[in-house]
Amino acid sequence: MNFTLITGASKGIGAALAVRCAQEGMPLLLVARSADLLETLAQDLRTTYRVEVVTVGMDLLETFAVRKLYNYCVENDYKVRVLVNNAGLASWGEFEHIPLEDQLNIIRLNQTVMVEMCYRFVPMLKEMPYAHILNVASTAAYQPVPYFSVFAAAKTFIVSFSRSLRIELKKKKINVSCVCPGPTETDFFEKAGFEKFGNAGYKMKPEEVAAAAIRGMINRKAIIIPGFSNRLGSFFSKHLPTSWAARFIAGYFKP
Numbered sequence: 001m002n003f004t005l006i007t008g009a010s011k012g013i014g015a016a017l018a019v020r021c022a023q024e025g026m027p028l029l030l031v032a033r034s035a036d037l038l039e040t041l042a043q044d045l046r047t048t049y050r051v052e053v054v055t056v057g058m059d060l061l062e063t064f065a066v067r068k069l070y071n072y073c074v075e076n077d078y079k080v081r082v083l084v085n086n087a088g089l090a091s092w093g094e095f096e097h098i099p100l101e102d103q104l105n106i107i108r109l110n111q112t113v114m115v116e117m118c119y120r121f122v123p124m125l126k127e128m129p130y131a132h133i134l135n136v137a138s139t140a141a142y143q144p145v146p147y148f149s150v151f152a153a154a155k156t157f158i159v160s161f162s163r164s165l166r167i168e169l170k171k172k173k174i175n176v177s178c179v180c181p182g183p184t185e186t187d188f189f190e191k192a193g194f195e196k197f198g199n200a201g202y203k204m205k206p207e208e209v210a211a212a213a214i215r216g217m218i219n220r221k222a223i224i225i226p227g228f229s230n231r232l233g234s235f236f237s238k239h240l241p242t243s244w245a246a247r248f249i250a251g252y253f254k255p
Protein backbone atom coordinates (compact mmCIF):
# COMPACT_ATOMS: atom_id res chain seq x y z
CA MET A 1 0.00 0.00 0.00
CA ASN A 2 1.32 3.46 -0.80
CA PHE A 3 0.61 6.50 1.32
CA THR A 4 0.04 10.23 0.98
CA LEU A 5 1.97 11.88 3.80
CA ILE A 6 0.56 15.27 4.82
CA THR A 7 2.29 17.47 7.39
CA GLY A 8 0.18 19.91 9.41
CA ALA A 9 -2.92 17.79 8.82
CA SER A 10 -4.64 18.38 12.18
CA LYS A 11 -6.58 21.44 11.01
CA GLY A 12 -6.97 24.12 8.37
CA ILE A 13 -5.69 23.53 4.85
CA GLY A 14 -3.83 20.32 5.86
CA ALA A 15 -7.01 18.71 7.25
CA ALA A 16 -8.91 19.76 4.11
CA LEU A 17 -6.18 18.22 1.95
CA ALA A 18 -6.55 14.98 3.94
CA VAL A 19 -10.32 14.93 3.31
CA ARG A 20 -9.81 15.64 -0.40
CA CYS A 21 -7.23 12.84 -0.74
CA ALA A 22 -9.47 10.42 1.20
CA GLN A 23 -12.27 11.24 -1.27
CA GLU A 24 -9.86 10.13 -4.00
CA GLY A 25 -9.33 6.85 -2.09
CA MET A 26 -5.71 7.65 -1.19
CA PRO A 27 -4.34 5.96 2.00
CA LEU A 28 -3.06 8.65 4.38
CA LEU A 29 -0.26 9.24 6.83
CA LEU A 30 -1.11 12.39 8.78
CA VAL A 31 1.42 14.35 10.84
CA ALA A 32 1.01 17.25 13.32
CA ARG A 33 1.56 17.98 17.01
CA SER A 34 -2.12 17.59 18.04
CA ALA A 35 -2.38 13.78 18.12
CA ASP A 36 -5.98 13.92 19.40
CA LEU A 37 -7.18 16.15 16.54
CA LEU A 38 -5.40 13.90 14.02
CA GLU A 39 -7.02 10.76 15.45
CA THR A 40 -10.52 12.33 15.42
CA LEU A 41 -10.04 13.29 11.76
CA ALA A 42 -8.61 9.83 10.96
CA GLN A 43 -11.61 8.03 12.53
CA ASP A 44 -13.95 10.19 10.48
CA LEU A 45 -12.06 9.48 7.23
CA ARG A 46 -11.83 5.74 7.91
CA THR A 47 -15.60 5.49 8.44
CA THR A 48 -16.70 7.88 5.70
CA TYR A 49 -14.26 6.98 2.90
CA ARG A 50 -13.02 3.52 3.99
CA VAL A 51 -9.37 4.46 3.52
CA GLU A 52 -6.39 3.45 5.64
CA VAL A 53 -5.25 6.38 7.82
CA VAL A 54 -2.15 6.38 10.03
CA THR A 55 -1.55 9.29 12.40
CA VAL A 56 1.75 10.49 13.81
CA GLY A 57 1.65 13.08 16.63
CA MET A 58 4.97 14.84 16.28
CA ASP A 59 6.56 18.28 16.59
CA LEU A 60 8.48 18.67 13.35
CA LEU A 61 10.62 21.39 14.93
CA GLU A 62 12.16 18.96 17.40
CA THR A 63 15.71 17.82 16.73
CA PHE A 64 15.85 14.78 14.40
CA ALA A 65 12.03 14.86 13.97
CA VAL A 66 12.14 14.40 10.18
CA ARG A 67 14.68 11.60 10.45
CA LYS A 68 12.50 9.87 13.08
CA LEU A 69 9.44 10.25 10.84
CA TYR A 70 11.30 8.77 7.87
CA ASN A 71 12.62 5.86 9.97
CA TYR A 72 9.12 5.23 11.33
CA CYS A 73 7.83 4.90 7.74
CA VAL A 74 10.65 2.53 6.77
CA GLU A 75 10.25 0.36 9.91
CA ASN A 76 6.51 -0.01 9.30
CA ASP A 77 6.87 -0.44 5.55
CA TYR A 78 4.74 2.66 4.91
CA LYS A 79 5.71 3.52 1.34
CA VAL A 80 5.13 7.20 0.63
CA ARG A 81 4.01 7.99 -2.93
CA VAL A 82 2.70 11.53 -2.38
CA LEU A 83 4.50 13.94 -0.05
CA VAL A 84 2.59 17.07 0.99
CA ASN A 85 4.66 19.63 2.89
CA ASN A 86 1.93 21.80 4.37
CA ALA A 87 2.89 22.53 8.01
CA GLY A 88 3.70 26.21 8.38
CA LEU A 89 3.38 29.16 10.70
CA ALA A 90 3.70 32.94 10.63
CA SER A 91 4.08 35.92 12.94
CA TRP A 92 2.69 39.35 12.20
CA GLY A 93 4.19 42.63 13.42
CA GLU A 94 7.28 44.78 13.32
CA PHE A 95 10.36 42.65 12.73
CA GLU A 96 12.25 44.08 15.71
CA HIS A 97 9.37 43.34 18.10
CA ILE A 98 8.65 39.71 17.16
CA PRO A 99 10.68 37.32 19.36
CA LEU A 100 13.68 36.01 17.43
CA GLU A 101 12.85 32.39 18.24
CA ASP A 102 9.38 32.79 16.63
CA GLN A 103 10.94 34.21 13.47
CA LEU A 104 13.55 31.46 13.29
CA ASN A 105 10.82 28.82 13.75
CA ILE A 106 9.00 30.21 10.70
CA ILE A 107 12.19 29.62 8.69
CA ARG A 108 12.80 26.21 10.28
CA LEU A 109 9.30 24.85 9.61
CA ASN A 110 8.73 26.40 6.17
CA GLN A 111 12.23 25.89 4.81
CA THR A 112 14.50 23.57 6.81
CA VAL A 113 11.86 20.95 7.62
CA MET A 114 10.43 21.06 4.09
CA VAL A 115 13.85 20.66 2.46
CA GLU A 116 14.74 17.79 4.80
CA MET A 117 11.40 16.07 4.13
CA CYS A 118 12.06 16.25 0.38
CA TYR A 119 15.66 15.09 0.78
CA ARG A 120 14.84 12.08 2.96
CA PHE A 121 11.73 10.94 1.06
CA VAL A 122 12.96 11.38 -2.56
CA PRO A 123 14.71 7.95 -2.62
CA MET A 124 11.42 6.33 -1.55
CA LEU A 125 9.34 8.41 -4.01
CA LYS A 126 11.67 7.41 -6.84
CA GLU A 127 10.60 3.80 -6.40
CA MET A 128 6.89 4.63 -6.64
CA PRO A 129 4.80 5.01 -9.79
CA TYR A 130 3.08 8.43 -10.20
CA ALA A 131 4.95 10.02 -7.29
CA HIS A 132 4.28 13.63 -6.31
CA ILE A 133 5.65 16.30 -4.00
CA LEU A 134 3.21 19.10 -3.18
CA ASN A 135 4.73 22.05 -1.31
CA VAL A 136 2.46 24.65 0.27
CA ALA A 137 3.72 28.21 -0.21
CA SER A 138 1.53 31.36 -0.37
CA THR A 139 0.62 34.29 -2.60
CA ALA A 140 2.86 36.17 -0.12
CA ALA A 141 5.73 34.60 -2.10
CA TYR A 142 5.13 37.00 -5.00
CA GLN A 143 6.17 40.26 -3.31
CA PRO A 144 7.74 41.39 -0.06
CA VAL A 145 5.13 41.64 2.71
CA PRO A 146 6.21 44.13 5.37
CA TYR A 147 5.03 43.04 8.85
CA PHE A 148 4.88 39.43 7.59
CA SER A 149 8.45 39.83 6.35
CA VAL A 150 10.02 36.51 7.38
CA PHE A 151 6.93 34.51 6.38
CA ALA A 152 6.80 36.07 2.89
CA ALA A 153 10.53 35.52 2.35
CA ALA A 154 10.24 31.90 3.52
CA LYS A 155 7.39 31.30 1.05
CA THR A 156 9.42 32.86 -1.80
CA PHE A 157 12.07 30.28 -1.00
CA ILE A 158 9.50 27.46 -1.27
CA VAL A 159 8.34 28.60 -4.73
CA SER A 160 11.90 28.89 -6.04
CA PHE A 161 13.00 25.59 -4.48
CA SER A 162 9.93 23.74 -5.83
CA ARG A 163 10.47 25.06 -9.36
CA SER A 164 14.11 23.89 -9.33
CA LEU A 165 13.32 20.51 -7.81
CA ARG A 166 10.56 20.02 -10.38
CA ILE A 167 13.12 20.12 -13.20
CA GLU A 168 15.67 17.95 -11.38
CA LEU A 169 13.15 15.26 -10.44
CA LYS A 170 11.35 15.13 -13.77
CA LYS A 171 13.78 12.50 -15.06
CA LYS A 172 13.08 10.43 -11.91
CA LYS A 173 9.36 10.64 -12.78
CA ILE A 174 8.49 12.55 -9.60
CA ASN A 175 6.12 15.46 -10.16
CA VAL A 176 6.76 18.56 -8.00
CA SER A 177 3.92 21.06 -7.62
CA CYS A 178 3.69 24.12 -5.41
CA VAL A 179 0.38 25.57 -4.24
CA CYS A 180 0.16 29.26 -3.31
CA PRO A 181 -3.01 29.91 -1.30
CA GLY A 182 -4.17 33.45 -0.61
CA PRO A 183 -6.00 34.32 2.62
CA THR A 184 -7.89 31.22 3.75
CA GLU A 185 -10.37 30.65 6.61
CA THR A 186 -8.12 28.86 9.10
CA ASP A 187 -6.45 29.65 12.45
CA PHE A 188 -3.51 31.08 10.51
CA PHE A 189 -4.11 34.84 10.97
CA GLU A 190 -5.22 34.45 14.58
CA LYS A 191 -2.13 32.38 15.43
CA ALA A 192 0.06 34.92 13.61
CA GLY A 193 -1.39 37.63 15.86
CA PHE A 194 -3.03 39.61 13.04
CA GLU A 195 -6.71 38.89 13.76
CA LYS A 196 -6.62 41.00 16.95
CA PHE A 197 -5.58 43.96 14.81
CA GLY A 198 -7.50 43.68 11.60
CA ASN A 199 -9.21 41.49 9.08
CA ALA A 200 -7.36 39.97 6.15
CA GLY A 201 -10.41 40.59 3.93
CA TYR A 202 -11.96 37.97 1.66
CA LYS A 203 -10.84 34.47 2.53
CA MET A 204 -11.26 31.22 0.62
CA LYS A 205 -12.51 28.09 2.34
CA PRO A 206 -9.78 25.49 3.07
CA GLU A 207 -11.88 22.91 1.15
CA GLU A 208 -11.71 25.10 -2.00
CA VAL A 209 -7.95 25.50 -1.61
CA ALA A 210 -7.50 21.75 -1.09
CA ALA A 211 -9.64 20.83 -4.11
CA ALA A 212 -7.63 23.18 -6.37
CA ALA A 213 -4.34 21.93 -4.91
CA ILE A 214 -5.02 18.24 -5.43
CA ARG A 215 -6.52 18.81 -8.90
CA GLY A 216 -3.45 20.87 -9.88
CA MET A 217 -1.06 18.28 -8.47
CA ILE A 218 -2.75 15.40 -10.31
CA ASN A 219 -2.56 17.49 -13.50
CA ARG A 220 1.16 18.02 -12.76
CA LYS A 221 0.97 21.81 -12.66
CA ALA A 222 4.12 23.59 -11.50
CA ILE A 223 2.36 26.38 -9.61
CA ILE A 224 -1.23 26.32 -8.40
CA ILE A 225 -2.84 29.58 -7.25
CA PRO A 226 -6.36 28.79 -6.01
CA GLY A 227 -9.03 31.47 -6.66
CA PHE A 228 -9.39 34.08 -9.39
CA SER A 229 -8.69 37.10 -7.14
CA ASN A 230 -5.50 35.47 -5.84
CA ARG A 231 -4.36 34.77 -9.41
CA LEU A 232 -5.12 38.39 -10.37
CA GLY A 233 -3.28 39.75 -7.30
CA SER A 234 -0.24 37.56 -8.02
CA PHE A 235 -0.26 38.69 -11.65
CA PHE A 236 -0.10 42.35 -10.60
CA SER A 237 2.54 41.61 -7.95
CA LYS A 238 4.72 39.94 -10.60
CA HIS A 239 4.31 42.79 -13.10
CA LEU A 240 4.26 45.91 -10.91
CA PRO A 241 7.56 47.35 -9.67
CA THR A 242 8.36 45.43 -6.47
CA SER A 243 8.81 48.63 -4.44
CA TRP A 244 5.24 49.75 -5.32
CA ALA A 245 3.73 46.39 -4.42
CA ALA A 246 5.64 46.28 -1.12
CA ARG A 247 4.58 49.84 -0.19
CA PHE A 248 0.94 49.12 -1.04
CA ILE A 249 0.93 45.97 1.08
CA ALA A 250 2.76 47.69 3.94
CA GLY A 251 -0.14 50.15 4.20
CA TYR A 252 -2.50 47.24 4.68
CA PHE A 253 -0.59 45.31 7.33
CA LYS A 254 1.09 48.20 9.21
CA PRO A 255 0.37 47.91 12.98
Ligand SMILES: NC(=O)c1ccc[n+]([C@@H]2O[C@H](COP(=O)([O-])OP(=O)(O)OC[C@H]3O[C@@H](n4cnc5c(N)ncnc54)[C@H](OP(=O)(O)O)[C@@H]3O)[C@@H](O)[C@H]2O)c1
Binding pocket: 007, 008, 009, 010, 011, 012, 013, 014, 031, 032, 033, 034, 035, 037, 058, 059, 060, 061, 086, 087, 088, 089, 109, 136, 137, 138, 139, 180, 181, 182, 183, 184, 185, 186, 187, 188, 189, 191
Ligand atom coordinates in the same frame (compact mmCIF):
# COMPACT_ATOMS: atom_id res chain seq x y z
N1 LIG B 1 -4.55 30.37 5.98
C1 LIG B 1 -3.98 31.19 5.13
O1 LIG B 1 -4.49 32.31 4.92
C2 LIG B 1 -2.75 30.75 4.37
C3 LIG B 1 -2.36 31.54 3.28
C4 LIG B 1 -1.22 31.17 2.57
C5 LIG B 1 -0.50 30.04 2.93
N2 LIG B 1 -0.90 29.31 4.00
C6 LIG B 1 -0.08 28.13 4.33
O2 LIG B 1 -0.90 26.98 4.40
C7 LIG B 1 -0.30 26.03 5.29
C8 LIG B 1 -1.36 25.57 6.27
O3 LIG B 1 -1.75 26.68 7.06
P1 LIG B 1 -3.23 26.83 7.67
O4 LIG B 1 -3.77 28.11 7.18
O5 LIG B 1 -4.00 25.60 7.50
O6 LIG B 1 -2.81 27.07 9.19
P2 LIG B 1 -3.24 26.33 10.53
O7 LIG B 1 -4.73 26.15 10.57
O8 LIG B 1 -2.57 27.11 11.60
O9 LIG B 1 -2.58 24.88 10.39
C9 LIG B 1 -1.19 24.69 10.50
C10 LIG B 1 -0.91 23.21 10.60
O10 LIG B 1 0.50 23.02 10.79
C11 LIG B 1 0.70 22.20 11.96
N3 LIG B 1 1.93 22.56 12.63
C12 LIG B 1 2.30 23.79 13.09
N4 LIG B 1 3.49 23.71 13.70
C13 LIG B 1 3.88 22.41 13.63
C14 LIG B 1 5.02 21.68 14.10
N5 LIG B 1 6.00 22.30 14.77
N6 LIG B 1 5.09 20.36 13.87
C15 LIG B 1 4.10 19.72 13.19
N7 LIG B 1 3.00 20.34 12.71
C16 LIG B 1 2.90 21.68 12.94
C17 LIG B 1 -0.54 22.48 12.83
O11 LIG B 1 -0.84 21.40 13.67
P3 LIG B 1 -0.51 21.32 15.25
O12 LIG B 1 -0.76 22.67 15.83
O13 LIG B 1 -1.43 20.25 15.70
O14 LIG B 1 0.91 20.90 15.30
C18 LIG B 1 -1.63 22.58 11.76
O15 LIG B 1 -2.07 21.29 11.43
C19 LIG B 1 0.88 26.73 5.93
O16 LIG B 1 2.07 26.37 5.28
C20 LIG B 1 0.58 28.20 5.71
O17 LIG B 1 1.74 28.99 5.67
C21 LIG B 1 -2.01 29.63 4.72
